[in-house]
Amino acid sequence: MVEYEERTAVASPNIAMIKYWGRRDSALNLPFNSSLSMTLDLSLRTKTSVLFTNKVRRDIFYLNHRQISNRSVNEKIDNVRKVVKEMKELAGVKESVKAVIASENSFPMDSGIASSASGGAALVYALNSSLNLNLSSRELSIFARKISGSACRSVLGGIVKWNRGKREDGLDSYAEEVLDYKGWEELTDIIAIVSYRKKVIPSSVGHDITSVTSPLYRIRPELAEESIKRALKFIRDRDFEGLGEIIMRDSNNMHAAMLDSWPPIIYMNDTSIKVIHAIERLNKSEGRIIAAYTFDAGPNAHVITVRPQAERVRKALESVRGIKKILKVGVGQGPKLVEESLFSNTRYPESKLLREILAA
Numbered sequence: 001m002v003e004y005e006e007r008t009a010v011a012s013p014n015i016a017m018i019k020y021w022g023r024r025d026s027a028l029n030l031p032f033n034s035s036l037s038m039t040l041d042l043s044l045r046t047k048t049s050v051l052f053t054n055k056v057r058r059d060i061f062y063l064n065h066r067q068i069s070n071r072s073v074n075e076k077i078d079n080v081r082k083v084v085k086e087m088k089e090l091a092g093v094k095e096s097v098k099a100v101i102a103s104e105n106s107f108p109m110d111s112g113i114a115s116s117a118s119g120g121a122a123l124v125y126a127l128n129s130s131l132n133l134n135l136s137s138r139e140l141s142i143f144a145r146k147i148s149g150s151a152c153r154s155v156l157g158g159i160v161k162w163n164r165g166k167r168e169d170g171l172d173s174y175a176e177e178v179l180d181y182k183g184w185e186e187l188t189d190i191i192a193i194v195s196y197r198k199k200v201i202p203s204s205v206g207h208d209i210t211s212v213t214s215p216l217y218r219i220r221p222e223l224a225e226e227s228i229k230r231a232l233k234f235i236r237d238r239d240f241e242g243l244g245e246i247i248m249r250d251s252n253n254m255h256a257a258m259l260d261s262w263p264p265i266i267y268m269n270d271t272s273i274k275v276i277h278a279i280e281r282l283n284k285s286e287g288r289i290i291a292a293y294t295f296d297a298g299p300n301a302h303v304i305t306v307r308p309q310a311e312r313v314r315k316a317l318e319s320v321r322g323i324k325k326i327l328k329v330g331v332g333q334g335p336k337l338v339e340e341s342l343f344s345n346t347r348y349p350e351s352k353l354l355r356e357i358l359a360a
């Protein structure tokens with residue numbers, strides 16, 4: 001059946017400089033505030049292959065070689081199912097035609113590197129091509145947002161702003177590129193992996209606990225909008241010092257509101273705190289801000305800097321006990337289609353079935 005051709009896409013995570021935390025609508029992942037991020041290069045990536053066939057009885061999903069059980073209850077998996085259904089309906093796919101989808105990450109999931117962002121972006125990108133939908137980046141961003149909020153920013157490269165929007169249907173809540181990936185090529189993210197453990201509180205739960213229970217959170221949405229305006233000006237001027245301070249203060253503000261939640265949410269660990277001190281010391285010894293730490297919903301540190309300072313930042317991090325691995329990642333171009341399919345990999349339990357489907 002060649003009506004819908006098999007497609008494989010890769011996408012990378014993004015690191016938010018001004019964070020998304022808290023949703024005004026948890027079914028559609030509509031945020032209380034806009035956010036601003038840098039898409040990372042494809043050295044960190046999710047690869048997703050999709051194919052459509054009438055040889056299986058229901059949609060099948062694999063994540064890192066494991067088939068996702070039909071009974072698994074997980075907000076993000078449910079969102080994936082919903083988005084696949086919506087995109088199939090939009091393309092007018094017949095009921096009898098099912099999707100087989102496999103997704104693999106080149107980095108640990110659930111540990112502060114946003115695998116759901118790259119996963120959501122790679123999936124909608126591959127589906128769009130396979131189903132011949134020709135969607136705009138705005139439409140792709142809206143579909144990706146429904147899988148995981150931060151995924152809507154990974155649909156684009158460079159520096160990306162996700163506009164919070166006001167509409168109830170979310171049609172004005174999408175991401176757009178504010179600076180091309182070549183615009184400030186020197187930006188670099190030095191990632192310090194401090195833990196490979198799965199996070200205890202998924203972000204899908206954390207968003208709502210914080211926005212409902214934290215008194216400190218009440219000031220966050222407007223503060224974040226204001227920070228974005230200032231950050232955009234510093235980005236226009238390529239002023240790293242100005243941008244660096246806003247990045248660190250926004251991360252601290254989000255983690256303060258998380259701690260202020262009830263029950264309290266604590267994603268950082270002792271090593272994360274040591275990273276904060278190490279970067280403070282580094283900036284102090286330089287007499288200016290050359291590096292900015294930021295933490296997502298996990299203990300791993302992202303330290304944003306500019307390329308000429310990257311080695312000094314790495315050295316400063318190497319002196320922190322407890323860091324397991326240090327990665328250096330640049331600004332990325334966003335998702336793309338690739339030739340090599342995951343379904344050629346015989347490690348999949350049903351690879352025989354998949355090969356038969358492909359041969360049919």
Ligand code: PMV
Pocket residue numbers: 015016018019020021035114116148149150151203204295296297
């Ligand atoms: O997309 P989610 O639901 O995994 O939320 C991610 C939120 C943060 O990573 C903590 C911040 C952000 O803007 O990416």
